[in-house]
Amino acid sequence: xxxxxxxxxxxxxxxxxxxxxxxxxxxxxxxxxxxxxxxxxxxxxxxxxxxxxxxxxxxxxxxxxxxxxxxxxxxxxxxxxxxxxxxxxxxxxxxxxxxxxxxxxxxxxxxxxxxxxxxxxxxxxxxxxxxxxxxxxxxxxxxxxxxxxxxxxxxxxxxxxxxxxxxxxxxxxxxxxxxxx
Amino acid sequence: xxxxxxxxxxxxxxxxxxxxxxxxxxxxxxxxxxxxxxxxxxxxxxxxxxxxxxxxxxxxxxxxxxxxxxxxxxxxxxxxxxxxxxxxxxxxxxxxxxxxxxxxxxxxxxxxxxxxxxxxxxxxxxxxxxxxxxxxxxxxxxxxxxxxxxxxxxxxxxxxxxxxxxxxxxxxxxxxxxxxxxxxxxxxxxxxxxxxxxxxxxxxxxxxxxxxxxxxxxxxxxxxxxxxxxxxxxxxxxxxxxxxxxxxxxxxxxxxxxxxxxxxxxxxxxxxxxxxxxxxxxxxxxxxxxxxxxxxxxxxxxxxxxxxxxxxxxxxxxxxxxxxxxxxxxxxxxxxxxxxxxxxxxxxxxxxxxxxxxxxxxxxxxxxxxxxxxxxxxxxxxxxxxxxxxxxxxxxxxxxxxxxxxxxxxxxxxxxxxxxxxxxxxxxxxxxxxxxxxxxxxxxxxxxxxxx
Numbered sequence: 001x002x003x004x005x006x007x008x009x010x011x012x013x014x015x016x017x018x019x020x021x022x023x024x025x026x027x028x029x030x031x032x033x034x035x036x037x038x039x040x041x042x043x044x045x046x047x048x049x050x051x052x053x054x055x056x057x058x059x060x061x062x063x064x065x066x067x068x069x070x071x072x073x074x075x076x077x078x079x080x081x082x083x084x085x086x087x088x089x090x091x092x093x094x095x096x097x098x099x100x101x102x103x104x105x106x107x108x109x110x111x112x113x114x115x116x117x118x119x120x121x122x123x124x125x126x127x128x129x130x131x132x133x134x135x136x137x138x139x140x141x142x143x144x145x146x147x148x149x150x151x152x153x154x155x156x157x158x159x160x161x162x163x164x165x166x167x168x169x170x171x172x173x174x175x176x177x178x179x180x181x
Numbered sequence: 182x183x184x185x186x187x188x189x190x191x192x193x194x195x196x197x198x199x200x201x202x203x204x205x206x207x208x209x210x211x212x213x214x215x216x217x218x219x220x221x222x223x224x225x226x227x228x229x230x231x232x233x234x235x236x237x238x239x240x241x242x243x244x245x246x247x248x249x250x251x252x253x254x255x256x257x258x259x260x261x262x263x264x265x266x267x268x269x270x271x272x273x274x275x276x277x278x279x280x281x282x283x284x285x286x287x288x289x290x291x292x293x294x295x296x297x298x299x300x301x302x303x304x305x306x307x308x309x310x311x312x313x314x315x316x317x318x319x320x321x322x323x324x325x326x327x328x329x330x331x332x333x334x335x336x337x338x339x340x341x342x343x344x345x346x347x348x349x350x351x352x353x354x355x356x357x358x359x360x361x362x363x364x365x366x367x368x369x370x371x372x373x374x375x376x377x378x379x380x381x382x383x384x385x386x387x388x389x390x391x392x393x394x395x396x397x398x399x400x401x402x403x404x405x406x407x408x409x410x411x412x413x414x415x416x417x418x419x420x421x422x423x424x425x426x427x428x429x430x431x432x433x434x435x436x437x438x439x440x441x442x443x444x445x446x447x448x449x450x451x452x453x454x455x456x457x458x459x460x461x462x463x464x465x466x467x468x469x470x471x472x473x474x475x476x477x478x479x480x481x482x483x484x485x486x487x488x489x490x491x492x493x494x495x496x497x498x499x500x501x502x503x504x505x506x507x508x509x510x511x512x513x514x515x516x517x518x519x520x521x522x523x524x525x526x527x528x529x530x531x532x533x534x535x536x537x538x539x540x541x542x543x544x545x546x547x548x549x550x551x552x553x554x555x556x557x558x559x560x561x562x563x564x565x566x567x568x569x570x571x572x573x574x575x576x577x578x579x580x581x582x583x584x585x586x587x588x589x590x591x592x593x594x595x596x597x598x599x600x601x602x603x604x605x606x607x608x609x610x611x612x613x614x615x616x617x618x619x620x621x622x623x624x625x626x627x628x629x630x631x632x633x
Contacts, residue, residue, distance in 0.1 A: 001414050045291075080429075088294070124583055128217070
């Protein structure tokens with residue numbers, strides 16, 4: 001019984017651990033700053049992982065959906081995660097994937113959205129993270145979280161130049177506009 | 182004569198954890214429909230409750246319940262009293278304290294961030310020590326056994342106890358030793374093995390004991406049950422990476438996981454054939470014999486789960502169902518449909534036996550069965566239909582994500598209502614069992630009175 005278990009572990013856990021792009025040494029991915037690391041802590045503590053994946057799969061639908069201004073986002077590769085401990089690959093998308101979110105929205109957009117998701121995106125069911133902010137709306141722990149979100153997916157140079165969205169994502173603007181007409 | 186103190190303690194504890202765990206589950210389901218339900222407080226947030234739900238139902242309810250049933254059936258299969266009841270009670274205390282500490286740490290935002298291994302190291306260690314004490318007690322009982330030959334339930338239970346240790350050691354590779362996708366791969370090996378190498382052998386071991394007992398029919402085939410055991414031992418370990426298909430893991434690893442997932446049909450076939458074969462010719466017992474009905478319903482759900490599992494792993498289906506609510510439905514099919522139903526059936530059989538009495542109310546038990554089943558089907562069909570719909574919408578790339586969320590609302594309402602029915606049924610169940618435990622002889626006299 002132990003032999004069978006050991007065989008499976010060697011084949012599916014130990015051998016893959018040697019995959020070249022999973023090794024620290026070969027990775028060009030920059031390390032997280034202290035603030036971003038603190039943001040990762042908030043991400044873990046608030047359980048963001050339960051609704052958001054960080055896996056842009058090798059699928060056209062994923063790449064196009066999480067791309068920007070018509071440019072599809074490249075799929076996530078092993079070395080991008082090399083500094084992630086714990087990993088946040090995720091297993092459920094109640095909200096959108098976050099692997100390429102960095103730079104898509106402005107910091108102000110993120111703060112408004114984290115504090116009052118339905119005020120920014122009507123129909124969203126995200127938790128309103130009011131406890132990451134002071135009573136007057138100035139961010140406390142949310143500063144670190146947003147710094148981390150802005151970092152996500154930026155170690156690969158893919159995003160077309162453009163101003164981060166401050167109100168709605170481009171697709172949302174079109175859809176909202178159509179509803180008004 | 183069997184004292185059963187430990188078994189009773191574990192079973193009653195598991196009932197408390199079940200109500201808590203399913204209650205938290207219902208709160209989560211409500212939050213999908215009314216996102217501002219229980220707002221403004223960090224420890225009431227969705228992200229805090231979600232890991233709590235998983236850990237309470239997995240380790241509080243199902244594992245505690247199956248440990249209790251193990252304490253019940255191993256002495257009976259060995260023809261000897263439990264090795265040490267005092268050790269058993271100490272184990273129960275430690276185990277419950279571990280789970281209680283788990284609640285507070287998770288609500289406080291202390292978690293390891295690894296799906297299915299959220300408990301922080303101190304809590305996980307308390308639970309691990311309790312598990313080792315449990316293993317010592319059970320193994321010592323087995324070595325004292327009167328009958329030389331070991332019935333298949335003992336195989337499965339011993340397997341689960343040993344595998345749990347292996348899986349735990351690999352799954353808790355210290356944070357810091359591994360990172361990124363490497364850690365995700367270990368995590369999914371662990372996450373899959375928790376179900377496959379702990380809950381599956383425990384649940385099947387319990388069913389291998391209770392189904393022939395309750396149906397008063399011999400097991401269909403001992404050889405098939407042993408084939409099932411060794412194929413589970415061989416095949417389950419290789420499946421972890423099917424949670425990462427199209428993700429950042431090597432193709433050969435994904436393909437290996439898919440191939441072994443398909444091979445899971447072998448153990449599943451042996452198990453299902455064996456259970457159905459045991460009640461063959463006795464189908465009328467589904468109407469007259471409540472434990473048998475629960476155990477067989479559980480086998481049907483087990484069969485469905487294990488049909489879904491391998492097929493879900495195929496690359497053809499992954500783009501539609503992965504990350505959707507379909508998968509949530511699949512998980513509940515295994516853990517409510519199969520393993521909880523096994524446990525319900527076993528409880529209905531074992532609790533009156535331990536108390537040397539009858540079940541307090543057969544009618545309440547009937548209500549429990551039909552309300553659970555109706556609620557569960559409503560719950561799970563909502564998630565399956567909704568999940569496929571959700572996956573298809575995600576593949577329509579010019580549909581804004583929030584539109585797909587709005588479209589899911591009707592399915593999430595279905596899940597919430599189904600979940601409420603399940604929880605209501607469990608309140609009835611717990612009342613019925615606790616009355617059987619503590620009601621004493623009073624109601625038995627009532628039952629014996631001639632009916633109107």
